[in-house]
Amino acid sequence: MPAPFRIPLWLGFCVFLAIALFFLWEEHSAHILGAIPYVLLLICPAMHYFMHRGHGGHGTDHKGHGGPSKGEGDQS
Numbered sequence: 001m002p003a004p005f006r007i008p009l010w011l012g013f014c015v016f017l018a019i020a021l022f023f024l025w026e027e028h029s030a031h032i033l034g035a036i037p038y039v040l041l042l043i044c045p046a047m048h049y050f051m052h053r054g055h056g057g058h059g060t061d062h063k064g065h066g067g068p069s070k071g072e073g074d075q076s
Helices: 007-049
Strands: none
Touching: none
16 A cells, blocks of 8 residues: 655645745735835844844943054054
8 A cells, every 4th residue: 555645844834834925915015015114214223232232332341343452463
């Protein structure tokens, strides 16, 4: 007896996702396109917040930013 036909789970999920995205786009494309300017404006503060997390904040001594620190690069 031959094995039953089975679709891999990830392939079934991708097909479902593609169909869902198609219908969401067809029904709500005007809303999505109208929200793009606001999304771009909200991305700016989010990028500022997340990109400043790694270096300690403002007002502290940033040794890794800018030119060489004191003592480095002196050829004398």
